[in-house]
Amino acid sequence: MAEPPLPHPDDELLRPVAHLRAKAAALLLFTLTLVVGSALYLMYARGVFEPTQRLVLVADDSEGVGVGMDVTFSGFPIGRVRSLGLAEGGEVRIVVDVARRDAHWLRESSVFTLVRGIVGGTTIKAYSGVLTDPPLPDGAVRPVLRGDATAEIPRLMSDARQLLENLNELTAANSALGGALGNARTFTERLNAPGGVLSVLTGSDAEGEQVQLTLQRTNQLLARLDGMAQRLDGVVARADRQVFGSAGDAGLVPEVRAAVVQLNALLGDARRSMVKVDAVLAEAQAVGANAREATTDLGELRAEVEASLRKAESLLAEINRKWPFARDTELKLP
Structure with missing residues (x-):
């Protein structure tokens, strides 16, 4: 009895897949749905579908400001730059979309600043000092206070250069500081010399010797006073014995x-x-x-x-x- 022939491996690979077209369409549809869902989620996360109100900021320079930049309040983003443009007077109009859920932080007395730091980019910040003031209306136009830390660098460099020049003048050999150091050195040498303290205090060596002689005479006088005090103590003791008596008297x-x-x-x-x-x-x-x-x-x-x-x-x-x-x-x- 003859054995059936074995299937070729290529025949297994070339076998038609059931419902291949439907599966491919389903995969494409799933991929498209995933891409669209991701895009919609990203748009939602970016606040595209969130209701906003319009705020126009007017500045004299928009360097460092770009579309999509956040506007922060106390460090939290509450709005995003929508567009930039020039006004008729040459000012820069920065259109900001502020989320309505965060718009209550902005008041009519709020202040907006455009700050450029030495390290990092430009930031737009809002400050509301009195939260009981009326809320900022939709489409309000407010000026922006501009602060540029890099603008202070030239002045700081000039001050540093002037400081270095002053230090060079102070440390020069013929400067007042050099003279003061020389006088201090002379003063120290006189202090280290014998009798230096007295000569420094009196102003000359002769007067210092006179002070030393006066001190010696004072010591002699004190010694004499000690002797007189001892003799006076003896006289007082004898007077006590004569007045108050002793063991035998x-x-x-x-x-x-x-x-x-x-x-x-x-x-x-x-x-x-x-x-x-x-x-x-x-x-x-x-x-x-x-x-x-x-x-x-x-x-x-x-x-x-x-x-x-x-x-x-x-x-x-x-x-x-x-x-x-x-x-x-x-x-x-x-």
Whole structure:
């Protein structure tokens, strides 16, 4: 019995695939759907289908600004540059699409800046200081404040060049700094010399020697004062022993205490004597008062006697005038 022939490998590869056209069409459709879906997703992610409002920024220069550049607020993108153009006055009009969901961050008092950094590109930033102000309307036109850090580079280079020139002048040999350093070196050498501190303080070596001589004399005077203080301490110690006594001598304190006791006794006797004197004086004052009264009465009596004598004298004078009696007018009082 004959065996059937074996299939050729090429025959397996050339076998027709069932529904090949439908499968190819499905693959193409899937690929096209994937591409379109990716494009739509990218457009959605880029905010193409998101509702926006228009904002026009006016600047004097648009260097570094391009279509698609983000406009940031506090570091977060809230809009994108849509187009650039020139206005009639030569200003640059930058049209920005701001997402409506982020448009509430922009107010009528918002400030927009166009900043060019030394490192990195140009950025457009928005600043809203008062969030309670009215919101920015659609189609609003606002100026842009421009700040270019590279514009300061020439001025910085000029300042650095001037600083280097000043440093060269300071470090020159004939500069004031060089003179100051020389004076400092001379000052240090004088300080390191013997007696340098005094010579520096006084201004000359001779005056420094005089100061040293004065210090030596002061030390001698202090030594003498120390000796005098020691002798004075000895005198005070002896006086203490004489006054307060020592181990074998009672000192002057007991004698002074005994003298004080005797003086107190004498004062007591004198006090008692004074009491007696006060009594005698009181009696003498009473006797004096009686004598004063008697003297007053005697004065009145004498006045009366004198009045009587004057009357008698006048009577005798009248009698002698009328009769020729003796002219002896002397009147003797008893």
